[in-house]
Amino acid sequence: MIDVESHIKDLLNDAIISTAKDENLVYPEGLEIIIERPRRENQGDYATNVAMLMARNWEMKPRDIAQVIISHLKKSEYVEKVEVAGPGFINFFLSDLWMSELIREIIDKGEDYGKRDLGEGKRAQVEFVSANPTGPLHIGHGRGAAVGDVMANILSFAGWYVEREYYINDAGLQMKLLGRSVQARYFELLGRSEAAPFPEDGYKGDYIHEIAQEIIDIEGDKFLGLPIEETLDYFKDYAVKVILNGIKKDLEDFRVLFDVWFSEKTLHERGLIREMVDFLMKRGLAYEKEGAIWYRSTKFGDEKDRVLIRSNGEPTYFASDVAYHKDKFDRGFDLVIDVWGADHHGYVPRMKAAVQALGRSPDDLQVLLIQFVSLIKQGRMVSMSTRAGEFVTLREMMDEVGVDAMRYFFLMRKCDSHLDFDIDLAKSASTDNPVYYVQYASARLHSIFKEASSRGIELPAPEKVDISLLKTEEEKALIKCLGKFPEEVAKAAKELSPHLIVFYAYELAKAFHSFYNAHRVLGEEKSLSDARLILVRAVQVVLLNVLGLLKINAPEVM
Numbered sequence: 001m002i003d004v005e006s007h008i009k010d011l012l013n014d015a016i017i018s019t020a021k022d023e024n025l026v027y028p029e030g031l032e033i034i035i036e037r038p039r040r041e042n043q044g045d046y047a048t049n050v051a052m053l054m055a056r057n058w059e060m061k062p063r064d065i066a067q068v069i070i071s072h073l074k075k076s077e078y079v080e081k082v083e084v085a086g087p088g089f090i091n092f093f094l095s096d097l098w099m100s101e102l103i104r105e106i107i108d109k110g111e112d113y114g115k116r117d118l119g120e121g122k123r124a125q126v127e128f129v130s131a132n133p134t135g136p137l138h139i140g141h142g143r144g145a146a147v148g149d150v151m152a153n154i155l156s157f158a159g160w161y162v163e164r165e166y167y168i169n170d171a172g173l174q175m176k177l178l179g180r181s182v183q184a185r186y187f188e189l190l191g192r193s194e195a196a197p198f199p200e201d202g203y204k205g206d207y208i209h210e211i212a213q214e215i216i217d218i219e220g221d222k223f224l225g226l227p228i229e230e231t232l233d234y235f236k237d238y239a240v241k242v243i244l245n246g247i248k249k250d251l252e253d254f255r256v257l258f259d260v261w262f263s264e265k266t267l268h269e270r271g272l273i274r275e276m277v278d279f280l281m282k283r284g285l286a287y288e289k290e291g292a293i294w295y296r297s298t299k300f301g302d303e304k305d306r307v308l309i310r311s312n313g314e315p316t317y318f319a320s321d322v323a324y325h326k327d328k329f330d331r332g333f334d335l336v337i338d339v340w341g342a343d344h345h346g347y348v349p350r351m352k353a354a355v356q357a358l359g360r361s362p363d364d365l366q367v368l369l370i371q372f373v374s375l376i377k378q379g380r381m382v383s384m385s386t387r388a389g390e391f392v393t394l395r396e397m398m399d400e401v402g403v404d405a406m407r408y409f410f411l412m413r414k415c416d417s418h419l420d421f422d423i424d425l426a427k428s429a430s431t432d433n434p435v436y437y438v439q440y441a442s443a444r445l446h447s448i449f450k451e452a453s454s455r456g457i458e459l460p461a462p463e464k465v466d467i468s469l470l471k472t473e474e475e476k477a478l479i480k481c482l483g484k485f486p487e488e489v490a491k492a493a494k495e496l497s498p499h500l501i502v503f504y505a506y507e508l509a510k511a512f513h514s515f516y517n518a519h520r521v522l523g524e525e526k527s528l529s530d531a532r533l534i535l536v537r538a539v540q541v542v543l544l545n546v547l548g549l550l551k552i553n554a555p556e557v558m
Helices: 004-022 062-071 096-112 139-157 173-189 206-219 228-253 265-269 272-282 317-330 342-357 394-401 403-410 423-427 434-454 473-483 485-495 499-518 526-550
Strands: 046-048 079-085 089-094 123-127 161-168 260-263 286-289 292-295 306-309 335-341 365-370 373-377 380-382 419-422
Touching: 004 046, 004 062, 004 089, 062 079, 062 089, 096 473, 096 526, 123 139, 139 161, 139 335, 139 365, 139 373, 139 394, 139 403, 139 485, 139 526, 173 206, 173 228, 206 228, 228 394, 260 265, 265 272, 265 317, 272 286, 272 292, 272 306, 272 317, 306 317, 317 335, 317 342, 335 342, 342 365, 373 423, 394 403, 394 423, 403 419, 403 423, 403 434, 419 423, 434 499, 434 526, 473 485, 473 499, 473 526, 485 499, 485 526, 499 526
Parallel strands: 123 161, 123 335, 161 260, 335 365, 373 419
Antiparallel strands: 046 089, 079 089, 286 292, 292 306, 373 380
């Protein structure tokens, strides 16, 4: 099927060239023709403001430019009519032929409908969640997991080769603090708390007690008679293993699977930090001062240079991050996407500068910031404090609300916008609940085909159906909504905005419910009934593709 958006752009460009020639005008240098979908139905299916952009060049009123451009437009079987509106917009209304071809294309392509080739097979890596293995995942991690996972799905659908990666922060002070927290609980449970006092800023959750009790069940009291410092690594390593296994299980149940689990420790073991420092030193982008090694970040717009290796020989967190990102690009990724908490926003320019120092464009690193999630229950805010151990875990929310609702709700807003998660709404079986509303469309679609089967009615061949019979407002609105899906995929991929697919899911469900409530599919005159069955099948195909990107179930019954 023709790409109607590109087709309209070509029609406009040819018309502008013809106009310039006939009217002895100059084609504007660098002109970019942008067409968009108007917000209102009566403004056409596509619109452009190109006439207004050209007003200064041609020294004419925008409406006059629009009129003369229209007069030079070639006829197209995909465009029913063209109008000038407002101060000089040109509105295009698509034909029945386009609608017929669209529906047939959807059914023919099936699960491939909506796919784009924007990535052209280039390699993209999405690194997300990457929570320190110091405790169970909480709902903030869950939002990052949903955003990263769906972003990876969209990029893959849009023609990228995508890998998902989890960076395990298993080196540094937080790991030692975790080990001391578990060690202290171990001694406490065995009645010897004075031998290993609980650290002031230690991890206080119940899970620390549970891990300590597991160690007692396995090892007994064997560590009581050993030096405290000698046993710390055991407590740390055991706790990391248990917590990481729990994280992996929670993510798997949340429908998030990673291709790579990258250990921070391997940066040290493989000498990647030293390799990165040498790379920068050779390029004159790192230097020694006062016994430390500094990155010349001011060269890339930073307010001051940053320490890579401290005077005691220990690398900074920043050095680890730069080495890690160098390794990402060394692995051949064209685009690297990091999903971080919103509290890291000040770190983004620094990392982009570091990527530039590594010889890459700063645009090769994109960062999605995840804003905080507030839980609302019975109209009240649920308080949360991670260090105090009072946080709501991802597992608890999955058990209470369900994975479908959580994934949908986490993606309902732009990821850098604060999210109020209404637990009661997410659990409600009503059309006020947006995920229920979308899934109800799936159930209604299935019910139509189940009823058709019970009546012995088979789905007709699309090429034998007269799609032009679909003339009502609800039918045309639904068809046009189906045609938007590839555009939404492209926009979500280009803008790294997974929430756009959730918006589209709701828009499609709304258009279908409006059609369903206004018209019968079965029981009409056969030609009309066949046309509506084909339309309903197309809706089912697209909705399945949308929910597939979101990894949300498409129920047959509700």
